[in-house]
Amino acid sequence: MRYLLYLLPLVIFCGAGVAFWWALDSGRDPSRLPSALIDRPAPEFALPPIAGIDTPGLSSGDLATGEVTLVNVFASWCVPCRAEHPILVRLNQEEGIRLVGINYQDKPEDAVRFLDDLTNPYSRIGADPEGRTSLDWGLTGVPETFVIDGTGRIRYRHVGPIHPSEVESMILPAVEEARK
């Protein structure tokens, strides 16, 4: 009994060691915030189109269409958005996933130039120059991408640019899951 008491510090130390080891080794990223919106309906919003472009605007009604939709929040001034763009084009054209955009805190002429330079894969784009609607989405930065199922519910949220390796490991599985 007494010996158990003497062993207690060692046990506590080993427990702490295991906890620290796990924190360092598990690849867990404490700065990744869980989304408060998962499995909830997308927020109510109605955004006008970007001035000087043919693509129509975006509102919540456009998300509950019976098919899975990717909502990508982007801005012309955001460098990771530029890097991510080819991936979005691929998801839309090769995987056939419906893709719409929210243009965050951007000047219309800059957004138009961005889309002219890189091609426009979005079937609809809502302009959010104030960033007010994006806040309803719980946006923490650009880019962010949401997977919306056919009933208009948010099923997955991807913070930051979609890396090529994340298409197979995260985006496509999330889209599959949302199609069920």
Add this chain to the structure above:
Amino acid sequence: MMRELFAVRNAGRDIAGTLREIFGRTVGGLAAAVVALLLVSPVSALMPDEILNDPALEARARALSKDLRCVVCQNESIDSSNAEIARQMRLVVRERLVAGDGDGQVLSYLQARYGDYVLMKPPIKPETYLLWYGPAVVLVLGAIGAGVYLLRRPKAAEVAEPLTAAERARLNRLLNKDDA
């Protein structure tokens, strides 16, 4: 030549006089400014264009901003964060207050979008019991441990018997032998 020298000297005197005048007059002003700065709360990222006209609402907005965490900087309140998203959140806080929301409603409005993470004070619920009550539990356990230790400590050792006459004589003999 002479006249130019005079001009220079006079100019010098003029500058010195002007400086004396400025500083003499503003020492009080400077002191007042320093005192005012010392009285102000920690630095805020609030911009003049965000401030509401109604001082009562503005005071509530400032208090609420200190209870909301910036979702970019992770350890700053939106009151002190310079991130663009934090500015948006400050504006939303004011928008909700102007719309007539109570303080609690404003906090839940943002909590619904960003999760518990945005609250500087985590809410008390089963997942956070350890966080809230853990320290108290540790304190109580420590107090119990200390109490048990103090109560079970053996009483002070008995006072030794005084020396007998024979022992005292022998001791003296030994001590004297050392002296010699």
